[in-house]
Amino acid sequence: MSTTIIAEQQEEGIHPTLPQLVHAASIIGGECTIIIPGGGGESEASEIVGVDRVLKFNGSCFSVFDSQSWSSALKGSVGGTVLLASTPRGRELGASLAADIGISVVQDITSISEGINVERPVFSGKAIEKVTISSPAVITIRPNSLDPAGNGASAPVSTIDSGEDLRMAVEEAITKASEKIDVSEADIIISGGRGLGDISNFEKLEEVASTLGAAVGASRAVVDEWGLPHSMQVGQTGKTVTPSLYIAVGISGAIQHLAGMRSSSYIVAINKDPEAPIFTVADYGIVASWEDALPVLHDSIKALP
Amino acid sequence: MGYEALDFYDVDSLLTDEERMIRDAVRDWVDESVIPKIENACREGVFLDEWRQDIGSMGILGAPLKGYGCPGLSYTAYGVICRELERGDSGIRSFASVQGSLAMYPIWDFGSEEQKEKYLPGMATGELIGCFGLTEPDYGSNPGDMVTKATEDGDGFVLNGAKMWITNGTIADLAIVWAKLDGVIRGFIVEKGDPGFSAPEMKGKHSLKASVTSELVFQDCRIPKDRILPGVKGLRGPFSCLNNARFGISWGAIGSAQACYDSAKSYALSRIQFDHPIAAYQLVQNKLAWMLREITKGQLLAYHLGKKKDAGEWIPEHISLAKMNNVDIALEIARVSRDIHGANGILDEYPVMRHMANLESVKTYEGTHDIHNLILGRHITGIQAFTKGA
Amino acid sequence: MKVAVLIKQVPDTTAKVGITSGSVDEGAISKWSISPYDEYALESALSLQSGSGATVVAITLGPERSSKSLIDAAAVGADELLHVVHDGGLGSLSLQKALSEAVTRVGAEVVLVGKQAADTNSGSTGPGVAKMLNYSCVGLVSRIEAGSDGFEATRSTPSGMERVSVKLPCVFAFDKGDVELRRPNVRGIMMAKKKPIEKISLADLGVDNTGEGVSTTSVDYPPEKPEGQRFEGADAAAEVAVKLREEANVI
Numbered sequence: 001m002s003t004t005i006i007a008e009q010q011e012e013g014i015h016p017t018l019p020q021l022v023h024a025a026s027i028i029g030g031e032c033t034i035i036i037p038g039g040g041g042e043s044e045a046s047e048i049v050g051v052d053r054v055l056k057f058n059g060s061c062f063s064v065f066d067s068q069s070w071s072s073a074l075k076g077s078v079g080g081t082v083l084l085a086s087t088p089r090g091r092e093l094g095a096s097l098a099a100d101i102g103i104s105v106v107q108d109i110t111s112i113s114e115g116i117n118v119e120r121p122v123f124s125g126k127a128i129e130k131v132t133i134s135s136p137a138v139i140t141i142r143p144n145s146l147d148p149a150g151n152g153a154s155a156p157v158s159t160i161d162s163g164e165d166l167r168m169a170v171e172e173a174i175t176k177a178s179e180k181i182d183v184s185e186a187d188i189i190i191s192g193g194r195g196l197g198d199i200s201n202f203e204k205l206e207e208v209a210s211t212l213g214a215a216v217g218a219s220r221a222v223v224d225e226w227g228l229p230h231s232m233q234v235g236q237t238g239k240t241v242t243p244s245l246y247i248a249v250g251i252s253g254a255i256q257h258l259a260g261m262r263s264s265s266y267i268v269a270i271n272k273d274p275e276a277p278i279f280t281v282a283d284y285g286i287v288a289s290w291e292d293a294l295p296v297l298h299d300s301i302k303a304l305p
Numbered sequence: 306m307g308y309e310a311l312d313f314y315d316v317d318s319l320l321t322d323e324e325r326m327i328r329d330a331v332r333d334w335v336d337e338s339v340i341p342k343i344e345n346a347c348r349e350g351v352f353l354d355e356w357r358q359d360i361g362s363m364g365i366l367g368a369p370l371k372g373y374g375c376p377g378l379s380y381t382a383y384g385v386i387c388r389e390l391e392r393g394d395s396g397i398r399s400f401a402s403v404q405g406s407l408a409m410y411p412i413w414d415f416g417s418e419e420q421k422e423k424y425l426p427g428m429a430t431g432e433l434i435g436c437f438g439l440t441e442p443d444y445g446s447n448p449g450d451m452v453t454k455a456t457e458d459g460d461g462f463v464l465n466g467a468k469m470w471i472t473n474g475t476i477a478d479l480a481i482v483w484a485k486l487d488g489v490i491r492g493f494i495v496e497k498g499d500p501g502f503s504a505p506e507m508k509g510k511h512s513l514k515a516s517v518t519s520e521l522v523f524q525d526c527r528i529p530k531d532r533i534l535p536g537v538k539g540l541r542g543p544f545s546c547l548n549n550a551r552f553g554i555s556w557g558a559i560g561s562a563q564a565c566y567d568s569a570k571s572y573a574l575s576r577i578q579f580d581h582p583i584a585a586y587q588l589v590q591n592k593l594a595w596m597l598r599e600i601t602k603g604q605l606l607a608y609h610l611g612k613k614k615d616a617g618e619w620i621p622e623h624i625s626l627a628k629m630n631n632v633d634i635a636l637e638i639a640r641v642s643r644d645i646h647g648a649n650g651i652l653d654e655y656p657v658m659r660h661m662a663n664l665e666s667v668k669t670y671e672g673t674h675d676i677h678n679l680i681l682g683r684h685i686t687g688i689q690a691f692t693k694g695a
Numbered sequence: 696m697k698v699a700v701l702i703k704q705v706p707d708t709t710a711k712v713g714i715t716s717g718s719v720d721e722g723a724i725s726k727w728s729i730s731p732y733d734e735y736a737l738e739s740a741l742s743l744q745s746g747s748g749a750t751v752v753a754i755t756l757g758p759e760r761s762s763k764s765l766i767d768a769a770a771v772g773a774d775e776l777l778h779v780v781h782d783g784g785l786g787s788l789s790l791q792k793a794l795s796e797a798v799t800r801v802g803a804e805v806v807l808v809g810k811q812a813a814d815t816n817s818g819s820t821g822p823g824v825a826k827m828l829n830y831s832c833v834g835l836v837s838r839i840e841a842g843s844d845g846f847e848a849t850r851s852t853p854s855g856m857e858r859v860s861v862k863l864p865c866v867f868a869f870d871k872g873d874v875e876l877r878r879p880n881v882r883g884i885m886m887a888k889k890k891p892i893e894k895i896s897l898a899d900l901g902v903d904n905t906g907e908g909v910s911t912t913s914v915d916y917p918p919e920k921p922e923g924q925r926f927e928g929a930d931a932a933a934e935v936a937v938k939l940r941e942e943a944n945v946i
Contacts, residue, residue, distance in 0.1 A: 010853060064859070065852070067822050068832045088810075088818075088851070092834040092868070095819035098787065099826035104907040105787050107817040121917065122816055126712045127719065128917050135908025144944050167831040167861060171847060174856040184341075188946070212946060220654060230345055235654060245945040256654040259575055266943045268935060283943065284935045285925045292929030300936035301946060309709075309725065326770065326884045334878060364881035376881045 001136070002030040002080035006037065006097070007045060008090055014041030016305055017085040017141070019048050019148030024112050024141055026050045026149060028081055034155075035077060037070055038062025042157045051155040059162030065089055066166050071096035073164035081116070081133075086140035098138040105138040106131055110145040125265065183232060186215030188245045191234055191261070193219035195250020195271060195290060199226040205249060208298045217241070219251050235260030247297075250290045253278030270294060308336060308392075311563050313601045316608050324382045327365070331389040334359060339393035344653040347514040352396060352476070360390075360401060361431020367409040369549075374426035375409070381611035384556035388607070391557035392564045395663035396516030398557040403472045404428060406549035408435025411481050411492055414545065415536030420494065424479060436477035436504075438468035438495075438521045439543045445470075446676050447691075449540055453484040453523065455493060461530055462486070462493065464501070464523040470670065474504040474519025481534075482521065483543050492534035492542050501526030512662040548624050551671050552614060555627035556607045558635035558667060559600060561660045565635075565642035566596045568655050572646050583645070592641050599634040606630060622684045629677035636664040696749045696841075699803035700740045700773065701794055701824070702733040704757055704764040705814040717913035729764045732809025735869040738876050739839055740807050741772045747841050750774045752801045756793055758782040762892055769887035770879035776892040777801060779900065786907035789897070791823035796900040798828060804864035805846070810835055821868030831865040837872045 003025040008015035018034070025032040031052045034045045042056045055077055061069040070093055082097060084090035086108040098105035109118040109131075116133040133139070183189055190205050190212070202216065209216045217234040234241055235257040246264035251257060253269075253276055261267070262281045269282035272289045279285040286293050310317075310332075317325065338359055346353055360366060367375040368383035383405070391398035409428050412420055427433035444451050453466025464484055474480070480495045480502075495502050504519045534542070570593060573584035583589045610627045613619040639661035643650035651658050668674050676691070683689045706712055707726035712719060729737070743749040753768035755761045756779040765776040777800075779793055798806055806825070811818035818834075825832035833848045837856070840847045845862040851870060879887075897904060926935060939946045 066831075067834065068825055068830075071826065087853075088835050089853075091811075091818045092822045092832070095787075095817075095822040096826045096832065098819070099791055099823035102788065104909040105817070105819045105823070106909060107815075107819055117912075120816075122914065123706070123712045123719075123814055124708070124816065125917060127714060127914050129914050130912045131909060132912050133909050137907075137909055142944070144940060168833060168859045169861075170857050171860050172858040173852075174849070174858065175854070245939065245943070255572075255576055256649060256652070259571070262575075266939070266945050268939070270932070279923070279925065282923050283920065284938060285923055286929070286931055286935060287925065287927050288929040288931070293932045296929050297932035297936055300933040301939075304936060304940050304946070322766075323884055323888055326766070326879065326887075327881060330770075330879045330884065362880060363878065368881075378881065 001028060003028050003032050003083055004078045004080055005032065005034045005083045006074065006078075006090070006093060007034055007041065008085050008087060009037070009039035009041065014044050015085055015087070017087075017143045018045060019151075020143070020146045021083045021085060021141060022048045022050050022149040023146045024083055024139075027112055027114060028116055029114075030080060033079075035074055037074060046155040046157050047151050047153055049150040049153045051153060053155050054157040056157060056159045057162055058159060059164060061162060061164040061166045064166055064168060064170050066168055067092045067096040069164050069166050071100045073162040075100045077160065081136050082138040084138070084140045086142045090140050094138045094140045103136050103138060104133075105140075106133060107140045108142050109139055110142050112139070112141070112146070181213070181215040183215045183217045183234060183241060186241075187243050188212050188214035188247075189217045189234070189241060189243045189261075189264075190214050190247040190249065191217035191219065191251060192222065192249050193251030194221045194225070195252070196222070197250075199228070202228075204294055208247075208294065208301070211298065211302060214247075219254070219257050221254075248278050248282070249294060251278055252276040253281070270297070308332070308567060311566055311597065311600055312604070313597055314605065316604045319608060320381065320385065324379065324385055327378070327382055328385045328389055330363060331365065331386055332392070334363065335389055335393035335397075339397055340656075343394050343515055344659070347653065347659060350508070350510075350514050352400060352515055352517050356397060356400070357431050357434065364429070366401060366431055367405040367413070367425070367429050370405070370409060370413045370425075373413065373421050374429040375413070376429070379611070380552065380614035381608070383553060384607055384611045387553040387557035388560040390560065392560035394515055394659065395557065395561060395667050396513045398553070398560070399472050399513060399516050402550045402553045402557070403437055404431075404435055406553055407437035407546045408479070408481050410549055411534060411537075411542060411546050412494070415492060415534040415542060417531070417535050419531065420534070424494070433478045434473055434476055436471050436473040436480045436519070436521070437546065438471055438474075438480050438482040440468060440470050442467060442469045446673060448483070448543065449490070451483065451485060451490070453482070455484040455486040455491065457486070458527070461527050462533065464493065464495065464526040464528065466523050468521040470507075471504070471519045471521050473517055474521055475506040475517050477504065480504070480521055482523070489538050490540055490542065491538060493528060494532040494534070495523070495526065495528055499526055499528050512666040544621070547671055548621050551624045551628040552610065554667060554671055555610060555624065555631045558631040558664065559603045559607055561664055562596070562600050562603065562635040562638045565639045565657050565660050566593070566600060568657055569593065569596065569642040569645040572649070572655070576647070589645060592645060596638050596641065599638060603631045603634055622680055625672065625677040625680040628672065629674055632664060632668050633674060636661065636668055639664055696743070696747065696805065697752060697801060697803040698740045698743050698749045698805045698807060699752045699754055699798045699801055700733070700737050700768070701806065701808040701820065702737060702753055702755050702764050702768060703730045703809075703812045703814075704728070704755060704761040705730045705812055708813055714914055714916055717915070719914055727760060727763065729767055730809050730812045730814070732811060732813075732869050732871065734809070734876055735872040735874070736807035736809050736867070737768055737771070737773070738874055739867070739869065739872065741877065742874070743805070743841060744772060744774070749805070752777060752803060754779070754794065754797050754801070756781055756785075756790065756797075765892055766887045766890075767879070769890045770883040771877050772883065775801070776890060778892050778894045779897065780894050781897055781904075784911065785904055786909060787817070787819050787823060788907055789902055789904045791820060791827055793897055793900050793902045794820065795824045795827040796902060798824065800900070804830075806830065806864075806866040808866065808868050810868045810870050818868070821866050825866035828864065828866070831861050832868070833859060833861055833865065834868040835870045836867045837870055838874065839867055
């Protein structure tokens with residue numbers, strides 16, 4: 001069986017998941033073609049080990065993301081199993097292509113083995129579905145689920161011009177105002193407690209929050225003591241949070257605080273007291289003063305590819 | 306975590322589809338709009354106006370009344386609404402009880418056609434708020450000896466006296482006031498702004514803090530002739546209203562009890578002492594099992610009373626039993642729940658102490674616990690024991 | 696103008712999902728609800744109803760119990776209800792085919808749907824149905840407005856938001872919108888019970904549920920999270936950052 005990978009563009013070039021998709025293609029086996037819809041990045045793509053050819057598509061329709069036009073433009077060059085990154089755009093384009101070609105689509109898989117057998121989280125991660133795929137299908141792969149394929153090859157690159165028309169026009173680009181995210185809706189929360197020492201140190205949390213797109217929360221102790229808004233308090237009646245990542249900084253972990261956040265998918269705790277109860281629920285507990293550890297964490301997050 | 310209502314005997318499966326849909330709508334509203342805001346409202350001692358608007362737009366005020374823009378639901382549906390509201394806070398349920406059973410109901414049952422047309426549609430949507438003035442500073446369980454008086458004077462009535470413990474009083478657009486006219490208790494509609502009428506708020510409550518409680522003061526308060534409720538004379542008027550309100554309370558108290566049980570259960574499972582969750586200890590399990598037992602009995606009581614009310618096969622003593630029992634067990638459940646929560650139970654991070662304090666009021670208002678016992682005692686023996694001698 | 700809203704009934708996001716012998720135990724689901732993103736689609740349809748007099752047709756596909764989601768939609772104002780009754784699995788192609796035939800049947804040229812369902816978490820239905828109908832498709836939409844010559848939609852992009860114009864017919868797949876969802880009131884609930892639900896089968900739509908070479912072999916609980924890891928010293932924060940990306944996959 002052959003595979004076709006549809007690469008995704010991002011502002012700086014090709015999406016970093018592309019080598020991971022090539023790794024998945026090598027598990028499936030057969031020839032591997034990368035399609036690049038508009039933009040650049042073809043030389044990066046051609047260097048990934050395991051790629052047999054790169055097709056770069058040019059055409060006016062690629063100036064705006066339009067899944068219906070794009071799939072019409074690309075489908076003639078797509079064969080075998082089709083792989084995309086499970087990003088919002090990858091999933092939309094993948095679904096359009098599958099319907100266009102007349103094959104099934106399996107979204108957001110987190111593991112893949114020969115067969116083809118895949119696993120995908122369902123019910124927001126409360127369960128894992130195991131799926132066997134025996135015919136060509138479109139598969140989207142959750143970023144960072146697989147190791148990337150290596151570099152150093154040089155596959156041939158050819159260019160195809162598409163005359164497909166766009167079905168929509170961008171009227172206005174709206175840059176996101178850096179508005180504060182509400183604790184009850186955030187996917188990532190960084191919270192501070194009395195261990196921060198002073199209300200002014202919440203600025204440090206704000207900095208990390210803006211890097212991560214996170215909301216800033218607080219323990220009851222500092223909300224009461226330092227007069228922070230109640231909307232920030234985690235653990236208050238009715239304020240149970242379940243983000244995918246909760247970072248507790250200088251919070252010892254009183255029972256009501258733990259009750260308010262323990263259902264978070266992943267919990268990082270930074271506290272200098274190794275006996276602090278917060279460590280009993282932490283997936284990653286860092287025994288250190290926050291003054292030392294938080295800057296390291298922040299810099300390391302910024303340095304991630 | 307979502308609220309999973311304790312319903313051990315699956316009593317809610319006996320409800321109709323519409324009753325369950327109404328339950329879910331009110332329950333979702335309580336989760337989204339009451340529980341996240343109630344503690345702050347209690348700290349500040351305010352009833353949020355958005356609650357009035359939301360309750361009005363849900364169309365649940367005056368639930369069992371038909372016509373004049375009222376919902377026309379079953380009494381069972383009214384009970385379910387009270388239960389869900391009181392799971393949030395007794396003050397929220399009190400708002401709806403007073404509006405529906407104590408202010409809308411007497412207009413609906415005893416009012417003139419003009420009065421019904423004038424007031425009920427606006428009250429059903431929450432645009433007009435009503436209150437109910439029966440209790441006086443010196444006459445609580447004994448309203449028959451009230452001293453508030455009405456006298457005829459030309460083309461109107463003049464009221465003098467004072468009422469106390471009046472839910473919604475300060476925010477009300479109209480008050481149903483019971484006063485003696487020539488020695489006979491009659492109902493009057495007094496509107497905000499009528500000369501000689503004021504409704505100062507009572508401050509300093511440790512209970513029902515998110516509910517407005519007021520005095521109603523009448524100093525030569527003059528109202529037009531058409532404000533008297535023509536359809537009733539004597540204590541039957543206010544007592545009919547109270548029967549309906551007490552019915553709602555018998556359901557509502559179960560909502561409070563469920564909230565306290567829910568909190569106790571999750572706390573007991575997460576609180577570790579001596580290396581184990583306290584839920585693993587027999588004394589705590591005994592308390593939880595007792596709560597489950599009493600709540601289940603209370604639910605069955607409330608449901609069956611609802612069916613009797615809907616069928617018209619009830620006597621006031623049936624309601625007395627349910628109001629007395631369900632508030633009594635809810636209050637005890639709140640106390641035991643507070644106990645399970647240990648010191649944390651006194652904090653407003655948990656709902657239990659708030660419910661406990663609220664239920665102390667609920668135990669007393671709309672016929673005290675003891676008065677309901679006397680009502681039942683009279684029913685059993687045929688001998689009234691409210692008064693001494695005579 | 697007819698607006699179709701595709702809604703799916705799913706276990707409420709607060710309900711526990713139990714699994715017995717490799718599949719979800721549906722009987723043990725305590726509460727079923729309209730999938731959350733579909734609620735935003737429904738809300739937007741109802742705004743079109745009040746804004747420009749659109750007729751809102753709610754369509755669901757699923758077993759008998761799914762009718763409840765249509766009654767819920769009617770309780771907040773959906774005008775017409777169509778239930779494609781089907782119990783059991785359905786491949787993505789057959790599903791999209793059935794829904795696109797249902798849209799054709801009701802004659803809607805605007806189709807609103809959630810960006811993904813809360814059970815399968817796939818997000819294939821909107822773009823797939825658009826393709827089968829040859830409608831345009833805008834995904835990740837937070838709001839739409841009817842213009843003189845088509846629609847304007849606000850959608851999120853990797854770097855922010857953008858407003859796009861698109862001609863009808865079109866499918867809009869909704870993200871969480873910046874609108875408040877209306878809640879049912881008593882009047883709506885009482886009227887909803889009187890509203891007829893048209894029930895049809897896959898066969899009525901000319902769809903046969905053939906295998907598509909994709910089969911679910913089992914559903915399991917996710918593996919237990921490993922024991923918490925403990926690190927000493929501030930420098931370990933660098934290692935934690937990497938683990939958050941590679942192990943936990945949360946940043």
